[in-house]
Amino acid sequence: MLSFRDKLNAAFDAVRPNGPDGPEYRNTEVAAALGELGVKVTGSYLGMLRNGERDNPTVNVVQGLATFFDLDPVYFLTPTTPQAAEKVAGIHRDLMRLAEWRDKGVLAFALRAMLLEQDSGQLAEAAKVLLEQVMELRRTDRESGRQ
Numbered sequence: 001m002l003s004f005r006d007k008l009n010a011a012f013d014a015v016r017p018n019g020p021d022g023p024e025y026r027n028t029e030v031a032a033a034l035g036e037l038g039v040k041v042t043g044s045y046l047g048m049l050r051n052g053e054r055d056n057p058t059v060n061v062v063q064g065l066a067t068f069f070d071l072d073p074v075y076f077l078t079p080t081t082p083q084a085a086e087k088v089a090g091i092h093r094d095l096m097r098l099a100e101w102r103d104k105g106v107l108a109f110a111l112r113a114m115l116l117e118q119d120s121g122q123l124a125e126a127a128k129v130l131l132e133q134v135m136e137l138r139r140t141d142r143e144s145g146r147q
Contacts, residue, residue: 001085002092005052007076011069012050014095030068039064 016022017029027050028043035041039060048054057065057076066073071091079085 001078002088003052004055004057004076005050007088007092008046008050008065010092010095010099011065011071011075014098015069030065033068034061034064037064037067 012024012030015025017025026043027046031041031043031046041061041064045054049057062076063073065071065076072087074084075088075091077084077088079088
């Protein structure tokens with residue numbers, strides 16, 4: 001079962017402030033954003049959650065993190081049913097895949113492709129290359145047993 005630390009670090013890794021090529025959010029940035037949502041938390045406390053020194057945040061903190069990272073709050077909770085466990089696992093797989101695609105340059109490529117002129121002919125070629133990269137990642141996932 002995933003720990004709160006694992007889930008929070010996955011969210012930090014996958015969701016970036018300036019798009020897929022941007023740096024990871026700093027704890028202080030997230031704490032400030034949570035403060036704007038009415039959730040009082042410090043960057044130090046987020047650091048303790050991220051390194052496992054603390055592992056039982058309040059419901060307000062969980063809701064704030066879910067809102068900030070645009071995730072279902074159930075992701076940060078300990079699942080109590082098989083359905084909840086599957087939902088958490090699915091969200092985690094999506095975050096891991098997003099980070100993997102970012103690391104392989106697929107997301108940055110897709111964003112650049114969207115900025116190209118539609119009538120330039122470059123968009124069709126960019127879409128073809130992107131599709132090939134996505135298909136390669138899916139093939140790699142199947143071969144490694146991930147779905």
